[in-house]
Ligand SMILES: [Zn+2]
């Protein structure tokens with residue numbers, strides 16, 4: 041895991057949820073996702089870039105919210121779209 045060189049840690053405003061139903065945008069349109077990510081600025085749940093919808097990165101691009109965290113079981117990494125760096129946040 042890379043060292044944290046992200047300068048947007050102050051934009052982590054919400055905790056990662058314990059349980060989610062799935063990608064919010066995919067659920068609306070009946071789409072499917074591969075992996076789930078949660079926006080740490082507003083809590084929106086989206087799907088990863090391996091998913092057809094790529095809603096997590098599209099949300100980041102549309103809103104400017106920089107950081108998502110993985111919601112996959114056993115994964116605790118986060119990713120900043122601005123700095124394009126993965127890191128582990130101490131407090132989830
Ligand atoms: Zn950053």
Ligand SMILES: [Zn+2]
Nearest residue numbers: 063087093095
């Ligand atoms: Zn999606």
Ligand SMILES: [Zn+2]
Nearest residue numbers: 079081082105
């Ligand atoms: Zn957001």
